[in-house]
Amino acid sequence: MSFLGNLRKRFDSKRVTLQLDDIQGLILRARPEPYVGIHAMLHVDDAAGGRDLIARLADHVPSAKGWTDDMPAWLGVAISHAGLKALGLPDASLKSFPLAFQQGMAARAPQLRDEGENAPETWEPAYQDENCHIALSIFAQDAAELDRVKQKAMAELESASGVTLIGTHEFGADEQAKNPFGYRDSISQPTVAGAGVEPNDGDERAIAAGEFILGEDSEAGAPVAMPAPDVLGRNGSFVVLRKYESRVGAFNDFLREHGQDDAAQDSLGAKMFGRWRSGAPLTLSPDQDDEALGADPGRNNDFTYQDDAKGLICPHSAHMRRMNPRGSSLTILTDQNIHRIIRRSSTFGPKWDRDVSAAGDQGDRGLFFIFISARAYDTIEFLQQEWINRGNFLDLGEERDPIVGLHEQPGRFTIPAEPVRKRVNGITTFNRLRGGEYMFMPSISALKWIGRGGWQSES
Structure with a gap:
């Protein structure tokens, strides 16, 4: 039985307590096997233009409702703190985020032990100087479906103003879903309580939803602190994005x-x-x-x-x-x-080959280590x-x-x-x-709130 088939077998709608229709589907939806996809990094030059793009993209982001069902392709949207600032969010909201997120991954290099050859000054330009404001990720079951969703997203970008595409990277793996070193990856995923799926027999117990979804009770019995106002934070999560050359x-x-x-x-x-x-x-x-x-x-x-x-x-x-x-x-x-953590890592480059040596390695293999957690930065x-x-x-x-x-x-x-x-x-x-960045993955309703500049009408 496939991984998705196994999930569907264990799903029961009566167990659902989360607001699945407001959570971005990428948070709960597992990668297909095989999978292809693309990560796109955007920089916001104009707040109004950036908000307009977020509003447009929100219509293309599927929710987690039906997250165990087959879906040929889907889009996820995440925003950095510098991106939220560039979009014009008020200071009160910006300051309500965790300190690490406010500072960004590069500034947290000492805490991350990113030094020497991993130091921020060695990173690719898209991840330096807080350039990465918005990250779009598309996962698809095949190249045709990837192209279909990519065309929709790029059409919205072309229609928007004040937003610059600063980098893209395609990725993918065959049905064995192996990483650059030839090992099947992203096997160990937590079962999220309230998402409708019970653990496999013998698996670890389900983890409190608040460890992954803001506004829900965590393992400590209460929600993790979330951004304000409620419409911005609730049903969102935090994302760690780190790009590695393998x-x-x-x-x-x-x-x-x-x-x-x-x-x-x-x-x-x-x-x-x-x-x-x-x-x-x-x-x-x-x-x-x-x-x-x-x-x-x-x-x-x-x-x-x-x-x-x-x-x-x-x-x-x-x-x-x-x-x-x-x-x-x-x-x-x-x-x-x-x-x-919920892993959404993605592999790029040629498949592993036993005969490749350091002398003949072209440096074109790697992975995006991506994970989702309400406590992502800690x-x-x-x-x-x-x-x-x-x-x-x-x-x-x-x-x-x-x-x-x-x-x-x-x-x-x-x-x-x-x-x-x-x-x-x-x-x-x-x-x-x-390279890398700390990101926030808003709920569907929060994307729409950001898109229309909801704080302006509330002030």
């Missing part, structure tokens, strides 16, 4: 250096990711890949690490285990459920500081995430074993940051 050749070279044959290289890669390339988790298939398991949405996420306390099956430092410890005992205590800064670029919470000192960590000096990867653990040296930065 150094696939360097990763392949590393595996070849430490693995004498394909099987040994694949085993080491699985230890570093926490899954085999099919998506099968080490915890359920420790010794070899299992294509059927990896492709089964009812089984490939049905596990915890509670029976692997020593990390003998899946290393504590594996990328997947760091990003979702699933009941692991952590030295630095934290509520793992308030760090859950979460990404926590992840970057603790779970990605440190190892203290695992008693591993300064050991960093082997896949997305910044390694300005060659690092190491620890593989627990008995009687003696193994340390693999020579980890480098396999994903280089090329």
